[in-house]
Every structure is written in structure tokens, then in C-alpha cells.
Amino acid sequence: MSAVTSPVSPAPSPLFSTFARADVAFERGEGAWLTATDGSRWLDFGSGIAVNALGHAHPHLVEALAGQAAKLWHVSNAFRIPEQERLAARLVEASFADRVFFTNSGAEALECAIKTARRYHHAAGQPERFRILTFEGAFHGRTLATLAAGGQQKYLEGFGPKVEGFDQVPFADHEALKAAITPETGAILVEPIQGEGGVRALPHVCLRGLRELCDAHGMLLIFDEVQTGIGRTGKLFAHEWAGVAPDILASAKGLGGGFPVGACLATEAAAAAMTAGTHGTTFGGNPLAMAVGNAVLDVVLAPGFLEHVQSIGLRLKQSMAQVVDQNPTVFETVRGEGLLLGLKCKVPSADVVAAMRAEKVLGIGAGDNVVRLLPPLIIGEDEVREAVTRVDAAAKAVAAKAAAV
Numbered sequence: 001m002s003a004v005t006s007p008v009s010p011a012p013s014p015l016f017s018t019f020a021r022a023d024v025a026f027e028r029g030e031g032a033w034l035t036a037t038d039g040s041r042w043l044d045f046g047s048g049i050a051v052n053a054l055g056h057a058h059p060h061l062v063e064a065l066a067g068q069a070a071k072l073w074h075v076s077n078a079f080r081i082p083e084q085e086r087l088a089a090r091l092v093e094a095s096f097a098d099r100v101f102f103t104n105s106g107a108e109a110l111e112c113a114i115k116t117a118r119r120y121h122h123a124a125g126q127p128e129r130f131r132i133l134t135f136e137g138a139f140h141g142r143t144l145a146t147l148a149a150g151g152q153q154k155y156l157e158g159f160g161p162k163v164e165g166f167d168q169v170p171f172a173d174h175e176a177l178k179a180a181i182t183p184e185t186g187a188i189l190v191e192p193i194q195g196e197g198g199v200r201a202l203p204h205v206c207l208r209g210l211r212e213l214c215d216a217h218g219m220l221l222i223f224d225e226v227q228t229g230i231g232r233t234g235k236l237f238a239h240e241w242a243g244v245a246p247d248i249l250a251s252a253k254g255l256g257g258g259f260p261v262g263a264c265l266a267t268e269a270a271a272a273a274m275t276a277g278t279h280g281t282t283f284g285g286n287p288l289a290m291a292v293g294n295a296v297l298d299v300v301l302a303p304g305f306l307e308h309v310q311s312i313g314l315r316l317k318q319s320m321a322q323v324v325d326q327n328p329t330v331f332e333t334v335r336g337e338g339l340l341l342g343l344k345c346k347v348p349s350a351d352v353v354a355a356m357r358a359e360k361v362l363g364i365g366a367g368d369n370v371v372r373l374l375p376p377l378i379i380g381e382d383e384v385r386e387a388v389t390r391v392d393a394a395a396k397a398v399a400a401k402a403a404a405v
């Protein structure tokens with residue numbers, strides 16, 4: 001184990017020990033900056049794992065939430081919720097989809113996507129087509145079904161039999177995928193860019209190939225855009241770059257800008273079998289969440305915003321490419337799209353994340369020995385410059401420690 005590891009809170013805690021938490025707590029934020037309880041200021045290039053799309057305390061989001069909080073919090077989906085219908089209509093207008101189901105999290109959006117796909121085949125008289133193909137390195141959430149979909153042994157272990165119906169194939173291997181299709185296969189589920197898996201983009205030609213395969217076999221194509229969506233890559237959804245549309249899509253993370261919201265989007269045909277009573281949620285789509293979701297879209301869909309993400313993302317990637325070049329013992333490469341970037345490391349990525357924390361800049365570890373940079377989409381040149389200085393200093397510290405061993 002390296003000397004540079006993340007500090008873990010030593011105090012006994014009443015919480016489940018499921019998270020190895022860093023011993024720092026934040027009490028305020030503004031834009032891309034966080035202030036900790038000890039008064040220190042941190043540059044947030046993690047955004048709470050791609051959640052704070054508009055940074056911290058964005059005035060438009062604060063106003064939307066506070067305004068709604070003074071009016072109405074919750075009524076349940078037994079009643080019409082105008083803000084929910086409005087957010088759904090806007091998502092439909094801006095995407096491939098015709099219908100939307102709102103949830104509180106990404107995993108729940110995926111659960112809805114999986115159920116929608118299974119129900120589609122059930123209604124078509126082919127209930128045996130409940131199996132879904134997924135990819136190695138995928139991450140779809142921590143519920144029992146989404147764990148089975150993600151197929152990662154370390155997360156499945158000890159939680160009983162894996163939920164039936166998910167078959168995993170190697171990443172970006174078209175022949176293996178074709179060979180895995182059986183008469184029971186009803187859908188393919190994929191992240192256009194694997195997030196937790198290490199910012200691994202599925203080539204556009206593969207995404208188009210998936211669409212063709214699905215059409216040829218009567219399968220549904222499901223995109224998990226929980227991390228890649230809501231402007232993160234410079235388009236509302238990342239699949240737009242490849243020019244292919246799914247039948248079903250899961251969104252969450254950035255959609256609420258920090259308020260818990262998820263959504264399952266689907267075409268009319270895919271959603272048709274999800275009739276009254278087939279699925280439900282108590283909290284999903286409640287007025288507070290919907291007010292914030294609409295406020296997020298006000299900003300993300302405003303003219304020029306996604307172009308800003310594209311240009312500042314390119315700027316950050318080019319700057320980080322220089323940091324990579326200047327620290328060849330620490331970094332291998334920078335990859336990703338828009339503001340979903342990954343620094344592939346030659347030293348343990350956890351050491352780099354810890355060294356970045358010492359420089360008061362937050363990044364997020366990922367699979368494949370990658371550090372993710374997921375800044376708020378509202379960053380400008382100043383934040384890019386700060387990040388470059390701090391990540392470079394962190395890399396130099398890691399390199400110096402490694403050389404001293």
C-alpha cells in the first residue's frame with residue numbers, strides 16, 4: 001500500500017460502514033467551489049459524482065426549490081402534477097422519447113427501464129424474451145437487478161443468488177455480442193460511455209451496430225445515460241453524438257442538479273405495455289424534484305449552454321493532455337467527451353485522488369485505474385487554469401513520493 005492513501009474518518013460512526021469516507025465535511029458551496037467546515041476552499045471537479053451539473057447554490061435552482069418549498073412538497077402520483085407533466089414534455093421535446101417515468105435515483109430509472117423492456121415482450125406474446133445483454137465493466141446501480149445487470153462480482157458477492165436474466169459480454173466485441181443473442185434475449189443495455197468503468201467510450205460505430213442488431217432481432221436498445229446525460233458530454237444525451245437513438249433511456253445524476261431525481265424515457269411503442277398499475281413510486285416526480293428538474297433544463301437547454309460545455313470541455317481536455325505529457329510517470333492519457341474526462345494513471349489512481357485532495361481539488365476514482373474529472377458544467381477558463389495547476393502539483397507530489405521509495 002502506498003503512503004498516499006485517502007484519510008478515513010477514525011471516529012466511531014453510527015452509520016453503516018459502506019463508504020470509505022475522506023475526513024472532510026463541506027458546509028457551503030458556490031459554483032465550482034466548496035468551503036469545508038474548517039474554512040478551507042476546494043475546487044470541485046467531482047460534482048458529487050456528476051450530479052451538481054450547475055455547480056453549488058446556483059441562484060436559479062435555489063429560487064426554484066425555495067419557491068416550490070413554500071407552495072407544495074408532495075401529493076403522490078394519485079394526482080396530476082403539472083410540473084411533472086411539464087418536465088416530461090420538455091424531455092420528450094428535446095429527445096428521442098415520447099413518454100417519461102420519474103424516479104428518485106439512477107438505479108430506479110434502470111429498474112423502470114428493465115421492467116419496461118420485459119413488459120414490452122410480455123405484451124407482444126413473447127414473455128420468454130426477458131433476458132438482457134450487458135457489457136463487462138458496466139455499472140448500472142446497487143439494487144439487486146441493476147447489480148445483476150452490472151455483473152461486477154465484487155458488488156454481487158454475499159447478496160444471494162444473482163437476479164436472473166442478464167448476460168454479460170466483453171466490451172466493444174461485436175462478434176461476442178452477436179453470439180450471445182438467444183431467442184430469450186429481449187434487449188441490450190449499455191452506457192454510451194462507461195463512467196464508473198473508467199470513462200470508456202463505446203465507439204460510435206459500435207453504438208450504431210447495436211441499433212442495427214436490435215432492429216434485426218426485434219430487441220429493444222436501452223441506454224444508461226445516468227452519468228453521461230443532461231449535457232455532461234456537450235449534448236443533452238451522449239448518444240446524440242453517434243446519431244443513434246435508443247428505445248428506452250435511464251437518466252438521473254445531473255437531472256436534479258443535486259436534488260434526487262431520475263427518469264426513464266421511452267418511445268411510445270416501448271412504453272405502451274406500462275399501463276395503469278404495472279409500475280409505481282411514492283416519491284418519484286414529486287413537486288420539489290420537478291421544480292428543480294425544470295430549473296436545470298431552463299439553464300441546460302438555453303441557447304449556447306451545450307456549446308459552452310463542448311468548448312470548455314475541449315479546453316480542459318487539451319490542458320490536461322499537457323499535464324499528462326509533463327507527468328509521464330504518473331499519467332498515461334486523458335480520455336472522454338465534454339466534461340466527462342478520465343485521466344488514465346500509471347500509478348494507483350487512488351494515490352492521485354489523494355494527492356489531488358492535498359491540493360484541494362476533487363476528482364473521482366473509477367475503474368481501469370482512472371481518475372475522473374467531472375466539473376460542474378458552468379466552469380470557465382479560470383477554473384480550468386486552477387485545475388491544471390492543482391492536478392499538475394498533485395502529479396508532481398505523487399511522482400516525487402514514488403521516486404523516493
Ligand SMILES: *Cc1c(COP(=O)(O)O)cnc(C)c1O
Nearest residue numbers: 105106107139140141195226227
Ligand atoms: C450512478 C449511476 C447509476 C446509479 O445511480 P444511483 O442514483 O446511484 O442509483 C447507474 N448507472 C450509471 C451509469 C451511473 O453512473
